[in-house]
Amino acid sequence: MKDLLFVNAAQVVTCAGPARMRKGSEMRDAGILKNTAVAVSDGRIAMMGAARDLEHAYADAEVVDCRGGVLTPGLIDSHTHAVFGKPRFEEHEQRAEGADYMEIAKRGGGIHASVRDFRERGEDDLYNLAVARVKELASYGTTTLEIKSGYGLSIEDELKALRVIGRLAERQPMRIVATWLGAHEIPHEYRNSDERRQEFIDLLIEKLLPKVIEQGIARFADAFCEPGVFTIEETRRILEAAGKAGLGIKIHADELKPCGGSELAASLNAVSADHLAAISDAGVKALASSNTVATLLPGTMLFLGKAKQAPARALIDAGAAVALATDFNPGTSPTVNFPLMMTLGVSQLRMSLAETLIAATVNGAAALALAGETGQIAPGFSADLALFAIGDVRELPYWYGARLCVGSWKAGAPCHPHETGSKLNPRPPEVVPTG
Numbered sequence: 001m002k003d004l005l006f007v008n009a010a011q012v013v014t015c016a017g018p019a020r021m022r023k024g025s026e027m028r029d030a031g032i033l034k035n036t037a038v039a040v041s042d043g044r045i046a047m048m049g050a051a052r053d054l055e056h057a058y059a060d061a062e063v064v065d066c067r068g069g070v071l072t073p074g075l076i077d078s079h080t081h082a083v084f085g086k087p088r089f090e091e092h093e094q095r096a097e098g099a100d101y102m103e104i105a106k107r108g109g110g111i112h113a114s115v116r117d118f119r120e121r122g123e124d125d126l127y128n129l130a131v132a133r134v135k136e137l138a139s140y141g142t143t144t145l146e147i148k149s150g151y152g153l154s155i156e157d158e159l160k161a162l163r164v165i166g167r168l169a170e171r172q173p174m175r176i177v178a179t180w181l182g183a184h185e186i187p188h189e190y191r192n193s194d195e196r197r198q199e200f201i202d203l204l205i206e207k208l209l210p211k212v213i214e215q216g217i218a219r220f221a222d223a224f225c226e227p228g229v230f231t232i233e234e235t236r237r238i239l240e241a242a243g244k245a246g247l248g249i250k251i252h253a254d255e256l257k258p259c260g261g262s263e264l265a266a267s268l269n270a271v272s273a274d275h276l277a278a279i280s281d282a283g284v285k286a287l288a289s290s291n292t293v294a295t296l297l298p299g300t301m302l303f304l305g306k307a308k309q310a311p312a313r314a315l316i317d318a319g320a321a322v323a324l325a326t327d328f329n330p331g332t333s334p335t336v337n338f339p340l341m342m343t344l345g346v347s348q349l350r351m352s353l354a355e356t357l358i359a360a361t362v363n364g365a366a367a368l369a370l371a372g373e374t375g376q377i378a379p380g381f382s383a384d385l386a387l388f389a390i391g392d393v394r395e396l397p398y399w400y401g402a403r404l405c406v407g408s409w410k411a412g413a414p415c416h417p418h419e420t421g422s423k424l425n426p427r428p429p430e431v432v433p434t435g
């Protein structure tokens with residue numbers, strides 16, 4: 001693989017620092033450098049410094065002209081449900097008319113609609129749909145993507161979902177991480193009695209989990225811990241079994257009602273507790289003193305029209321590590337735009353620019369147990385990079401909804417093709433390369 005030399009960036013946002021989650025006030029420094037070139041060798045960041053020095057040391061490298069843009073670590077989307085069949089746009093309007101979750105389910109919508117549709121589709125069909133969607137995610141600067149199963153909810157269909165994610169990981173240029181979310185919901189055929197409900201949980205633990213482990217097709221296990229979905233005790237049972245079997249743990253916690261999911265995540269040493277719009281004060285304290293990243297999904301609350309967002313300020317001020325993610329899924333967050341989550345981070349969650357940058361990189365990596373590998377532009381880290389057609393990183397959350405990414409790389413290989421994007425705020429000529 002040829003060495004690469006990135007030159008003429010107006011800013012290089014390094015997010016450099018310890019190779020672990022950044023908690024509380026550690027999120028205040030995103031390491032923004034000017035007049036810095038970045039050399040990449042064997043897919044890793046090799047050296048950073050003045051272009052003149054690096055051009056000498058890397059005379060044979062392929063030069064990537066950043067044209068006065070901003071270079072950041074590739075964005076890390078640590079919570080998505082990107083493998084699904086049909087979209088569910090009809091529910092959007094139904095919700096606006098006042099239909100709640102139960103009403104939408106009665107009309108044949110909701111997650112059960114996605115499950116019915118998913119089960120009818122073949123692996124190739126699901127893979128092809130996912131490829132197009134993954135490319136869209138990449139086009140906004142994401143280079144690492146977590147994808148969950150959870151629309152299969154049967155042994156065969158959950159394994160099918162994880163195989164599709166495995167194929168994406170193998171064939172697509174992004175870094176893709178698989179999470180088994182067998183405990184996404186109790187499927188229809190197990191909902192008519194408490195015994196049947198228990199049978200489904202037994203099936204997850206005794207039949208499905210061993211197959212997931214045996215086939216080595218997931219890195220993490222997740223469960224939807226929420227009143228009406230899985231209780232605290234059920235979640236604990238499922239995730240303790242998964243942890244014992246060797247999977248890392250993530251939890252959908254405290255999304256709509258506080259029920260102790262965050263405290264459970266901390267006590268299980270989960271890599272992340274996700275959602276948290278309804279987290280209690282005790283939950284905030286538990287996460288602040290834990291090794292668990294608080295992953296916030298502000299797009300979901302925005303799309304659902306909820307006034308309430310997760311208390312990012314309280315979490316960060318208490319000393320927790322916060323990450324942002326899209327929650328890309330067909331029901332409650334059909335967005336592929338990661339920088340838009342950073343806009344919401346500033347506008348709705350009252351995070352500083354540096355906090356949103358750390359949340360989109362280092363802390364996203366920590367939420368996938370990858371903090372030693374990606375999320376920073378620093379020597380030794382994988383050359384996972386995103387280039388944006390802006391002259392100041394503050395523009396990234398500012399031009400909200402715009403697609404500003406004009407190239408991304410994973411381990412030094414093109415992820416989203418390098419292009420010359422139009423600029424919303426053209427820079428004065430002095431930062432534009434002349435030769």
Ligand SMILES: [Zn+2]
Nearest residue numbers: 079081252327
């Ligand atoms: Zn989710």
